[in-house]
Amino acid sequence: MRDLYGQLIDRMIGVPGVVRSGGDGSGLNRLDGTPPTEKLVSFYQGPVKVDADGKVRAEVEIPDFNGTVRVMAMAWSKAGIGHAEQDVVIRDPVVVTASLPAFLAPGDASRLLLDVTHLDGPSGEMSMRVSAEGGAVSVDAAAASRSFTLTDKAKTQLLVPISGVAVGDAAIRVVLTTPDGKDLVKELALGVRANDPPVMRESTVALDARSGRITLASDLFSDFQPGSAAGTVMVGGVGGIDLPGLVRALDRYPYGCAEQITSRALPLVYLDDVILAAGLAGETPVKERVQQAITEVLENQSSTGAFGLWAPGSGDLWLDAYVTDFLTRAREKGYAVPATAFDLAVTNLSNQMSYAADFTSGGEDVAYALYVLARNGRASIGDLRYYAEVKLDAFASPLAKAQVGAALALYGDKPRAAAAFRNAVGSLGTTDAGGWRSDYGSRLRDGAAILTLVSETGTDGPDADALARDVVAASSAQRYLSTQEKAWMLLAANGLLSGAGRPDLGVDGAPFEGVFTRALTPEALAAAPLTIENRGERRVEAKVTVRGAPVTPEPAGGTGYSLHRSYYDLDGFEVDPAAIQLGERLVTVLTVTVNRAEQARLVVDDPLPAGLAIDNPNLLASADVAKIAGLDLTNSAARTEFRSDRFIAALDLSGSATTEIRLGYMVRAIAPGVFAHPAALVEDMYRPEQRGWTDTGRIEIIGPVR
Template sequence: EFPVDENWGAGAYVTAMLYRPMDVDLGQNPARAVGVDWLQTDTGAREIGIRMELPDIADPRSTLAVPIELDGLAPGEPARVTLAAVDVGILNLTGFKPPAPEEWYYGQRNLGVEIRDLYGRLINGLQGTRGRIRSGGGESGLTMNGAPRTEAPVALFSGIVPADNEGRAEVTFDIPAFNGTLQLMAVAWSADKVGHGSVDLVVRDPVVLTASLPRFLAPGDQSRLWLEVDNVSGPAGTWSLDVDIDGPVTATPDRINEFELDSGARHAVAVPLSADLVGNATVTLALSHENGLELAHSYDLRVRPAQPPVTRRSVQTLAADTGELTITPDLVADLVPGSSMVTLAARRGLLVDVPGLLGELDRYPYGCAEQITSRALPLVYLNDVAKDLGMAVDEDLKQRIDEAIVRVVQRQSSNGSFGLWRAGGDDLWLDAYVSDFLTRAGEAGHTVPARAFGQALDRLENQLAYNNQTSGAGDDVAYALYVLARNRRASIGDLRYFADAKLEEFTTPLARAQLGAALSLYGEGERATRAFRAAVSELQNDQSEDPGWREDYGSDLRDSAATLTLAAESRTANVALPALARVVERERIEKRYTSTQENAWMLLAANALNSDDADIVASIDGASHRGRLLRRLTDEMVRAGPLTIANEGERDFQAVVTVTGVPTVAQPAASNGLTITRSTHTLQGEPVASDVVGQNERLVVVLRITEKEARRARLLVEDYLPAGFEIDNPRLVAGGETGNLAWLGQTSAPEHVEFRDDRFAAAFERSGGEAETLTLAYVVRAVTPGRYVHPPAVVEDMYGRDYNARTALGKVEIAGPEPR
């Protein structure tokens, strides 16, 4: 017997051990046995019971009052309660259970056991199998990302509500237009008691209207909206349905008629839809009865471009007093209405299209560690610029930077390194780049997790202790030294040594500039100037062709922009910034496509030289303007009429205009160092020759990317689905896992793969050993009948985007029952 007192808390473990004599022959039975059992104490006096009075059925678009009664409280005992109401469908996705604080505080504890004896060694280890440690789980191998939801998810929360002296409280919720089941979850607590309660509540209209829409459309698509009307408890009689659409989608009204519907009966109707322009549409369904009863429900439907956008860039000098530039609707005449954006940047210093580059980074849809960092890094300094351009409110931009910090930290492994697509990696340059972003974000006032940041800096120090070789490269060593110097953790002796004895061994201009910036942070002006001038000389005299691949994700344009940024930030170094700015402009002119690295560092360079634009004097459609001139014009603004910018100052300045949009004419197939083909097959491997497929038919899409010659590259493959199709099985068909799709043969394993509502995407890192053909496959299902544009499949090197290929635009039809 054991006396139970308050010191037991939630309970205690009882353990018993049995040892057998070693002189008794019991075969392979263990020499020792251990028994463990948990003794739970009675915690009923410290638990709060919760009762909620709810109707059997609640109406959508109404106010729900939930009376809550708390049991187990002493008279007048203060208590508080929270209440959440969440769609059960959301909770079922993850198997979410209602929060139960009494289980946390009073539940069974984990038992920590350590037994010190020799009996464990008596087991014959030769007869067992060696254990395997399971690792991973921080990120799924597949990434599912969805298009914007057609309906807003229902997740309501009351906040903290105090109970009265009798243990009662009331919470009210405004229920949206929702048909389904809500789970109401309450948590209550007092000074020494806790409890929880949950109950399901059915929410529905007397007549339930269910709409099935395609997840998205493209201009030129013809689809349908399938409506089902279920008269659960409404009146019988004549009903009429009205479909109102706000946005670039139209419905055929003559298909919508009055219909008779008895109580308990159902009625279905298909409404033809067609998409005209790019944009977002709101579909509102209004159901009314002859007695005056009205019900309404709204859905969101996105119309996305049918092919990738193109970008055009032009530069014009505006002479002092007389120079003019006019932006006319002709600039976007050959682009799909609603898809275009025109940006203007007038500069006297570095000619960089700040709003255009911010927009391009903002639109980039993928997120390896480098890309997440490159999107967020310029916003640390250009928050006010982005806000002025209407890209987001200030708080949203701050949140975007904070979210980027969280996302890159999620890619960090226990040793402090950062992986490109998932936690874990061995890329010192990437470690330094992410650490640079975290450093700058912390300096700007953002919250950076101290432990993760400390581990990142420790990682740089440890890597430099074992790897300080600069011969033939050194770009990662120089960057690590710069980041450590910015955090006052670099060795000044090491910096002086590299500057005096190893400077010429750093083969990239940026590495020399980073060494110079590190020296400048320690007040070594002479050595810093020498390192920067070595970097500038390399940039100015480099006549070699850009190799297209570098371990540090870079290019000549990235190096020149980053060198300019560091030189402008370094106060003790004496560098001719105008000459360096001309190098950046020269490299930019030679580039048709730019990478996230190049865009990020050009923005930082423009920010560092921002003061050069302070004396610009201009007029915009007659309105005076002084200082920095940046504009971001929507498609609607450009098509509304011309916009004239005139130079009214005493000095010339240059203006760069960037036009981005989707062409109205289909782009042909293209091949630049790569080729890509797309074919469709039945599940048995038979080619699908027709452009017409049946509703609910499952197909296998096969992509083949062929390298014309061996080349190192970081490839990104994108295959946009036609509207009406959905990826059926979000699983890459990899070699050895083809199952019933064995006819595919060996398929390629990518570094990263994503299955989204509107596309399939995969990333590869090519070694450059031999030219190969990469094969990818995934399964789709034809869901919504209609005639759809089939967007092209695209492949490109993410950091050398001139290395690319795409298929031609196509058409496809899903055959289904005719609308009635």
């Protein structure tokens, strides 16, 4: 009642009582996780008044559960306060305990292990029935129903073969009938996931005036694993930018440093309608996503107001400006940004600008900080004019020049702003050959960001239509886009929305006016193909994007990097994963070979086969794995994550002569069967075309399955 502990948590954030540093506070898990196998038992009842006898009765519906629960109660009055607790055993007369893999992939074969223990009640002949609903998992018909005899206080084990069919969540139902005719029901959940690295395929179809037509059917997904793919279609979009496709790609990005959290959330501040069109309406509402991103990104803020990439830190002024730009825009749109944290972030930029060093080439962080300060009314107009008149050509990126121009436009100096924008657009084609950039950028990102700033400030001078065409053409020429490129393209589209024309379309025969967007699924198109026709007087384009796990994975390869995955026993000898004993512990070793000596921010993503689980991640933290002879592991990861279905590591390359990085972690064989072994991936997060990946395959864990 009088607890003040909340006042002590993260006081620099400015919101008392909000814990921002828990073990699950990183917000990094962007992939679809597997469901819990059994229902959690945790219930709460609010305050109730005691009856005349001083007692309170509470009824709780306990789900299928065998074990011990703790009942806790707190009571208070004007005179005092107290609490009590007691453990209570809850169980069936015959207890059924299930063991199954954490998840499956389509085509995997394993087993459901059922331990049956008689505790009380009638003993004798019993029967068991196992079934699966949802179509994701199939149960072996011969083993799904059986009878057996269980004597008093005896135990037995039953094995039921199961296999993964399609991506989805399966409900497995186990019914035990006791000798007296009672049915004891156990309900389990098992997820089927395609963890292969997803691919995205885009196509553009021109619809001629008054005659253009496109029909989309379920064969659109024929090259993808069932249940793994989804898509979007947009007709008559803004400048040819694939709004819903970009939104969905950003939303599915599975990693979460401060830059990536910001990039995912920044477009959501403006594009509510586009989010709905991208098929995300049934998930977390847009406003909650942005608010959650604000909370997550503030977890990486230090007491100085600066931001770290993976944890609270400082030293990256461009990242500070980027996150503060997001907080500023969210605040302008009415989102709740803690005042103390926001003021610290803006003051940090102001303080760093007070002692910013002079430069002859560079200054990308200085320009961004000036722009964000101007947006908050805290920039010096004298500084802005100095950088525009004296230092403009010294800025190393076109975006930096445009940000100086945008800052001047916000202060009403349109002539200097227009000159800075023209300089920025003119330098787009003369800089950036695809190498390392400290500002997370690329030529495409700069073009999209300049288009955003031109549209938002309404500055005359640059040809926004021509710039939009160049940005779309550059985007179409790239197979992969970084989070920066996606985020700024979406912001550019938002800036152009007000001037977009409204095409005249027909959708499945019904008239439709305006930009048409829709999420696509195999089930919906199988039930009814989608036909879109152009009824207007001008040609429009239909952009179709599909993303999922391919039926035929690509063979091992890469550009700029290569990746090799191998397994070793605890004595340091290499092991063939085609035959692993149940319960065996192995060390997975990932070897990244660097083919170009330059700085980079890499992420390594190694999906697990369903029969393996990461075994005690703390062992890696204590360097026990590195002590195994012959592995020669390097401890160079900036960040590691041990998820239920994958291992992830972030690497910062310094550009030195290092040509090989070896990472290791321990796994254990937890379920017998044959399992898909997805490809591991290494990629440069901000030059995603620079990547490497391993072969896919299958592993077998040897143990009884029936």
